[in-house]
Amino acid sequence: MKDGGRGLITSPCVCVCLPRVWRLEPEHERVIKERAREERARGRSWAAVMTNVYSFDGLLVFGLLFICTCAYLKKVPRLNKWLLSEKKGVWGVFYKAAVIGTRLHVPVALSCLVMGVYVLFIK
Secondary structure: OEEOOOOEEEOOOOEEEOOHHHOOOHHHHHHHHHHHHHHHHOOOOHHHHHHHHOOHHHHHHHHHHHHHHHHHHHOOHHHHHHHOOOOOOOOHHHHHHHHHHHHOHHHHHHHHHHHHHHHHHHO
16 A cells, blocks of 8 residues: 555555655556456465466576576686685585586587577567
């Protein structure tokens, strides 16, 4: 529920002051409310609808881009020393992705090409 034009969004559990750029346009709010109403009429909850935002192909694209980026950063000496020096823990994920990208560069490149064709022409 909006509070005047000041950008305050209030709900029973949270009250956040959002900048003007983060506010939804009226037509977007209308579309979201209509979609929620349709899904409630079908017997689905709104949470079930929102889980569709994250798709499997989107996760694949993210993973491929992450692997390619880490493999590229491994070739830059300063970034290699700074970002890829840890081999364990949270920062080790970058190192492991870089190793996957360099050792399996042919399958990763082919996967990127296949995913690009899928995203551009099939999806």
